[in-house]
Amino acid sequence: MRYLPLTDTDRADMLSVIGASSIDDLFVDVPEAARLDGPIHDLPMHASELAVERHMTALARKNIAAGDGPFFLGCGAYRHHVPASVDHLIQRGEFLTAYTPYQPEIAQGTLQMLFEFQTQVARLLGTDVANASMYDGSTACWEAIGMARRVTKRAKAILSSGVHPHYVAVAETMAKFTGDVLETSAPKLSAEGDISELIAAIDGDTSCVVVQYPDILGRIVDLSELAAACQAKKALLIAVVTEPVALGAIRSPGEMGADIVVGEGQSIGVGLQFGGPYVGLFGCKEKYVRQMPGRLCGETQDADGRRGFVLTLSTREQHIRREKATSNICTNSGLCALAFSVHMTLLGEAGLRALAATNHAGAVAAAERLEQVPGVKLVTPAFFNEFTLDLGQEARPIVRALADRGVLAGVSLGRLYPGEDALANGLVVAVTETTTAEDVDTLAAALQEVLA
Structure with a gap:
């Protein structure tokens, strides 16, 4: 049972004080296209806790988690090992x-x-x-x-x-x-x-x-x-x-x-x-x-x-x-x-430097391997653990095709910059200490297959 302490009179008094005619006036800064005009029609109005739990679990199984396979996503959010x-x-x-x-x-x-x-x-x-x-x-x-x-x-x-x-x-x-x-x-x-x-x-x-x-x-x-x-x-x-x-x-x-x-x-x-x-x-x-x-x-x-x-x-x-x-x-x-x-305390200065060196070495090896894939060009010759590839064709469908194969290949620049055609072929690939040589080989093989 929901606890709703406010009466209609209470709400009317508060709206009067702030000069709003209705609660809807409080949301005028939200674009109309982003506002709902009623309940979400394809959702049930109510369900048991057990039914909701089963439904949400089934939806979750459709996700590919970061640790489920080769993972090369970055662009501001990185997968690192946390002790x-x-x-x-x-x-x-x-x-x-x-x-x-x-x-x-x-x-x-x-x-x-x-x-x-x-x-x-x-x-x-x-x-x-x-x-x-x-x-x-x-x-x-x-x-x-x-x-x-x-x-x-x-x-x-x-x-x-x-x-x-x-x-x-x-x-x-x-x-x-x-x-x-x-x-x-x-x-x-x-x-x-x-x-x-x-x-x-x-x-x-x-x-x-x-x-x-x-x-x-x-x-x-x-x-x-x-x-x-x-x-x-x-x-x-x-x-x-x-x-x-x-x-x-x-x-x-x-x-x-x-x-x-x-x-x-x-x-x-x-x-x-x-x-x-x-x-x-x-x-x-x-x-x-x-x-x-x-x-x-x-x-x-x-x-x-x-x-x-x-x-x-x-x-x-x-x-x-x-x-x-x-x-x-x-x-x-x-x-x-x-x-x-x-x-940071567990790492210490020496540990942080060693972690950084591992990240960079892995990224260099990955860039060299992926550059061998026909049609792929390395855009950034100097980098830390993240670099950009030019795939020679639009990257977004390539990323989706690789995801269907269980490989999260990176972030397509077309996703970050919709409408910027000059960036559509770009793919940003991140490599950390969690990335193995086998992960890189899997990405390279899948990328070559999809680009063929």
Whole structure:
């Protein structure tokens, strides 16, 4: 039995206060094409719990899970091996929460973990400081653009064509409410990035330049020249990292001069999990720390001189006047941050570098093998664990045909960039430590069969 405490009079009173004539008025921002005009007709109005369980189980059997066969999907979400000890530790009662501990006197362990998480992220990204996490990489990217506007008092952001289109879409959605102007474009199916074009586009109205590293095609570029160009025009350089394991092998964006570095931490400690929850990483130069969104855990001493941990900065809308807040991010991904920190601690610096080397070596071997398939061309000669292939024909039906053979071959660029015919032949392939030589051979054989 449903518990519905509100009466029709209660609802009418609330609508009157907010100036809406009906509940439907609350959904006017949702496009009409996305709204239902009634119940979903092909679903039963009710069923027993047992019947629903059986039905959902039957539907689930139609899925191909990441571990069911050769798996080469990436583009911002990666399959890595997560030690069983990570899951064991994060499920301890004192840790099993997604929220920031507001009572430091009874939550020292969680606060210390977040403090150590910040230290790990700052070292990984090459920044002076990092916060206690964000929702995910895409929202962290938008928050960085908003932070750049506050720092520079400008509202034009230039986004590299290599930035993940989902991240771009999130930024475009949020910019509708802030007045930020975003300059975006689609990538070219080529080995070269767009650094020179980005440098040429920076002007006196530019708040920031956003670049992904490695980018959506897997390309790796030196950001030093772009960072210098941004500094010369008093704009900020924002670097987005969707595969943090890469930073065990390549220079961090902070080392190359990036002012703000954001990213997705899912690769370390957090499984794929049907797309979430994930954990956003956010670091910046120390001089910008008071404009940083989210919150910062700090180390201090109590009245008796004992080490303690507290929330040091937390300038969000729940704590101060909304118009003065740096962010409306109302919580951090605490449990996922804990998983990240536990996994990173288990790896250590040497382990992370070894993991990165394994990923890169596997990707190089896979690229060399797949390039031998007739009709396949390697687009990205320099990459970490993800590269782009030109299949010589539209990739989407090829991916579907391979999935029918039990091989999840990668992400077609036609799926990410619908309507961009120049990208339709592109396939982004990711290789991690979970990928075997047999997986690569299976993909190569199936790809050759389908392309024939």
